[in-house]
Amino acid sequence: MMGALVVIGCFVAGVLLAAFDLWPQGFEADTLTLWALFALLFCVGVSVGSDDTLRRTLARMRPRILLVPLATIVGTLAGSFLVSFAISDVSPTEAMAVGAGFGYYSLSSIFITQYKGAELGTIALVSNVFREIFALLMAPLLFAWFGRLAPIAAGGATTMDTTLPVISRVCGRDWVFVAMLHGFAVDLSVPFLVTFLCAW
Incomplete structure (x- = not known):
């Protein structure tokens, strides 16, 4: 929850800087966005490559479990x-x-801003932040109404990190493996699907 508030705060700060002409003159925001995207992709690669737990999870993976992220x-x-x-x-x-x-939200909104402009990029940011907040707050109800896979599906790409503690508490520690694999698979699909859909 705190992470989502920090993201919203940074976004509002950026809007205010630009609206009141406090942004440095001659500095291209698009260039900064592109380099931030490169840095973000590099960090994602480092975190995936250095995660021993994730590697052990993938080694124990059963092909049937891939139906969960596919359904999401x-x-x-x-x-x-x-x-x-x-x-x-x-x-x-x-x-x-x-x-x-x-x-x-961080990766998808940058991609969409690059391809489709700031308006749709802002919609993507807000929409995906709300998805994370919804998964965090509604996990117990989703579990009660629809079963253990519902909070995992609602969490989307976040089930590998921010929503994992909530899923572990609500669904049980036995489902952490499924949540991590789900988050990893959905996470990997984001840059490919977003760029493919934006190109149409």
């Missing part, structure tokens, strides 16, 4: 596609690109 990806994209018909200014592929962030 297909369900999210289908839901985003349907929602697009209720929003006049957003095309189906744009809505699906926003949904394809799967809660990974």
